[in-house]
Amino acid sequence: MAKAASLPETITAPRTDPIYNCHSYLTKVPIEAIKPFIEKFTEPGESVADFFAGSGMTGLAALSTGRSARLSDISALGQHIALGYLQNVDSSKLRTEGDRVLSVARKAIGNLYNTKRASDGKTQEVIRTVWSFTYICPACSSPLVYFEHLDKKGKPPATCPSCRGPFTKRLWTRGEDVPVSVVVDGEDGKQVEQRLSEYDHKAIKKALGDKRLDEIPSQKIEQHREMYSRSGLAKVGMTETRKFFSSRNAIALLELWKAINAVKSKSVRQKLRFAFTAILPRASKRYQWSAQRPLNAQNQTYYIAPVYYEWNVFDLYSRKVNAAISANEELFGKPSLFNAPGNADVSYELASADKLTHLANNSIDYVFTDPPFGSNIFYSDMSLFHEAWLGRLTDYKSEAVVHTTGKRKNGAEERYQRLLQKSFEEAWRVLKPGKHMSVVFGNSSGRIWGLVQRALRDAGFKSTPVHVAILDKGQRSVKGLSSGSESVVTVDLILTVQKPLRNEERDDARALVSGDKQALIKQAVRELSTVEARNPSHVYARVLRKAIQKHFVLDDLHLGDVLVSLRNAGYSVDPKTGGLLEAKLEEAAA
């Protein structure tokens, strides 16, 4: 316990830094959240392993503190992103080559992005085009262009404008998507939105008939994939990744990709490929329009909003190259994030966490890792979108995930448990005796927490963690109590366990007995008035932490229980922020 004494209990790591934001990956852990752990449990020059490494943030955190990192994951996309970050390139070369590939691609697509500015008829490149779904009324068969019937706040109509029958999205069939407005630079330099002219329609039609569409790198999203059913892809015919791009953007991306891949310098090419995959979600129909401001792409699903953007690929890429230059300078420039002394290095293998054959027994000084959280996110399904371009796919068969649909639903939890268990056994094998492993984990179900608890114990780690931290990544708010989307957890725990110096007797956790659960929840609610972050996930994290410290079995502690207790105690949740309302907090404390 002494070793971890000075680690903070709550780690707040907002996801706003330029490195973090340069390339998205599902559930990244920010570098700043990892560094205190590496510094606590290792000395400079020692080695850190992460075998669910994703985009490689552990590697960057290790390098920046002068430690070496041995990363691995099954994800081809994760490896591509991590190696992209780690590639040190000269900023001026990157800028020159970035501009050059843009100009090659611009030439190759001709006038596909051109439009006429309405105010003076000047030819300009489109900044973005807004597209809308069309719905067909089941009663009178009239088409309804969704965008055109939204009110000022972006709310849909209640009835069919033709026959006044009720408008229910789910019951109406979908017609063709149609472009509804174009945004260009106005004469005064400010962006202006204008209606489409004949000129725009011609450019869109031309792209639709372009032969290059057959060359777009694509992957089928097959029926056995969880996201096939979860995103309702069959119903809307979106079962191939290339269908997520408008014809025009698909051609622009293809030409850009060809130009990038022809760049001679390997390191510059790698960084430009990294910047390319970083723009794919926004370059696709997944970039959601909203009446207030663009809503980015939902990166956990293949959802397309009824109004979406077709954003100019060249603008997106040009901005991303700038972001890659800033991140590169922060990582490798002077002063640099990687300014620690020593010969630290990072490697990244494609390997399943239950078979770390590239690592020798007792060779690693510390493990920091962030496994998938049960059935929340299907990394390999979502990565297909990028990997189609890379031409290398994740070996999804060994993915640690709990399937909830299709054939793989049977025995899914047991398979997940076995994989996690074997992975922790591998961690135990490669760690030097007496050394530590920190595991980031977040889930709203006590059953999954219980499973992690047993897997750590059975792998041979000391059963009481050395330290339990709450990791607040400042994520989306929990709409919780009022909206019904109650099972979203926005707070993770970081459990740090130790490999004993010699084999020890197993010390099993105690079952919760009557009253224990309510006492734990009550205490966490009472403590709320003394902590800053006040949302249901935070209360749940505090309940779990107490239970872990008291060595209780976690299986019966669910986020749902905390929500019910909060509701019974008269709390409500601010629907905008997800936070518990201050007035109620004060009442409860009184």
Ligand SMILES: C[S@@+](CC[C@H](N)C(=O)[O-])C[C@H]1O[C@@H](n2cnc3c(N)ncnc32)[C@H](O)[C@@H]1O
């Ligand atoms: C929560 S993410 C890790 C994200 C990472 N912390 C980051 O900063 O990007 C979990 C990772 O586990 C990987 N994964 C799933 N099953 C795996 C397995 N059997 N072996 C290794 N990695 C696996 C996924 O590909 C995903 O990258």
